[in-house]
Amino acid sequence: MATMREVAERANVSIATVSFVVNDTKPVSPETRARIMTAMAELGYQRNAVARALASHRTRIVALLYPALDHRIGPTVMKFITEAASVARERGYDFVLWPVANDAEQMSSLLAGGLLDGVLLMEVQLDDARVDRLIESRVPFALIGRTSDANLPFVDIDFDATLEQALDYLTGLGHGHIALVNERIPDSTHYSDGPQVRGELAYREGMRARGLVPHVVSCEGNPLDGRRAATEVLRLEPRTTAILSMTELAVPGILSELRRTGLRVPADISVLGVSSSSEMGALSDPVLTTLNAPATELGGLGVTALIDQLEGNLAGPPQILLDCTLVIGESTGPAPTRSA
């Protein structure tokens, strides 16, 4: 690997001048620039990112910290990542995923290293130890999701609006007995997962406001527990005609159990996936009606907020809430007349 010094010697200039053309940071005369360019080409020069980072105090790398060990990357998260990476690249940053166990310990060494200019944190808990570490590390960050602390920069889904939308849609179809299947994450560190808590609150409030009776069943994100959850819903309220599911991966189990019970979807009972994706919906049979999470937008706005912060063009922490989008599939329909 050729160094800047070798380029400078070959072009008969100082290394400072080479640096100016490599980074385009100061005007350089056309002739000098040309000499340097050919010298670089001949030597196959590539700037050393580590040395650059040490001298300039920045690496132009931003990282998405995600808890690899206990979660799955579905289409929603994938879209989020793809967009975040591409927006970062547009702004001249490299984007990496840093899988960290969900404990704050491991984070420290990475953050202290000076390797990262900024950090995006996802799957944020209402009370999240990792956020505290982030703050004390003094590395700039943005959250995907929110803690209870209202003063941090975040981008999140508006669960109030989303659940309202779901209930409006279903009551519009004549449904009155609407149950919620919420996600329960088996790991206790996830005890206060934001979407679950906020979604359930919004559901209960929305039901109450409509004079309806809420029924909530917790469910792990797998088809087997989806079966159990469906059974449980029908036991709690046999007149249920619609199920809202916040747990994407349990839906196949829910549908399968309903079918086994002899209920037709959507003729007898409707099922709607909340904060899900069309890709996931398409894996269901019948194709699921979903309120799609704004994954792409979250990804783009998340890195934008972070990089704006890094580059100082920002007034106060950005706090953005986005709605989900209703995509109607085959799994929802008018309430059966028996309960109309």
Add this chain to the structure above:
Amino acid sequence: MATMREVAERANVSIATVSFVVNDTKPVSPETRARIMTAMAELGYQRNAVARALASHRTRIVALLYPALDHRIGPTVMKFITEAASVARERGYDFVLWPVANDAEQMSSLLAGGLLDGVLLMEVQLDDARVDRLIESRVPFALIGRTSDANLPFVDIDFDATLEQALDYLTGLGHGHIALVNERIPDSTHYSDGPQVRGELAYREGMRARGLVPHVVSCEGNPLDGRRAATEVLRLEPRTTAILSMTELAVPGILSELRRTGLRVPADISVLGVSSSSEMGALSDPVLTTLNAPATELGGLGVTALIDQLEGNLAGPPQILLDCTLVIGESTGPAPTRSA
């Protein structure tokens, strides 16, 4: 952030000595060590990874390059990543995912930077431009999958053995008309995806060796195209009693279409997922019989091969082939008597 110099001053030693205790690279007297330790604790010292990298010519970071933009991360890839990250950590390395578009251009800047000690490349094509870049960058690497070039270090699935296993299992159940639904990736740069090519070859050879007639249908990885593929299979050979699917995400469409045609699974027709996962199988109804990809093993062996290479304890490029594991679900059964 406190520097090593500040620690040295406070402990009344040279920075060299601080370095020796931080890295545990040379013996230091107990008293001196103690003084340094307390100085570090009082100042909250954290070593600067960038400076360390510049001075020592290594970063202790290995990266998994993956083509984020055109693929989905399913449970199989997720398990792979999780294990790779955890093995890397055990060996004292940080592990990051670097999403890069599938063009070799973008890779160069990352590789040149000196930021990465080693690279793991997945979704390797039979003829892969990225591998050429990797070679010329002189950054050590290991492949998950193989090119046609037999002299590079790789870890891959043994598709010959896997397809043999699939055919043995199905013929053992009395099946004679067995079709293959292969994955077609809509992007032309993926033209020569290894698993597809090797899997199809092994299938054709296995069928021929058994005196059976092969039928292959290409299919994109989505339920809609799965429907079309199922129709196509039955058109090609109406007597088909078993389908091997290499395309994980199309399976729900295949099952759904078979059901619509009035065929019962597995009473009339069996379906087997090749190089898939139980998690994915569980999302199907009925639960899919799968030949599970050895994702965890691939992840562990992949980083091990890479790090062994980095640390020089290696004789020649490691080349490892692993089998899939048959997990019997509800989607396969004896061939119906009409074709026995």
Add this chain to the structure above:
DNA sequence: CTGAAAGCGCTTACAG
């Protein structure tokens, strides 16, 4: 066991 010093490959005021 400990230290003085060179060096890793850049960036960035400061001068001219």
Add this chain to the structure above:
DNA sequence: CTGAAAGCGCTTACAG
């Protein structure tokens, strides 16, 4: 427009 020089925060022979 160009250069000499200090400095980023470490590691690592080399001496003692």
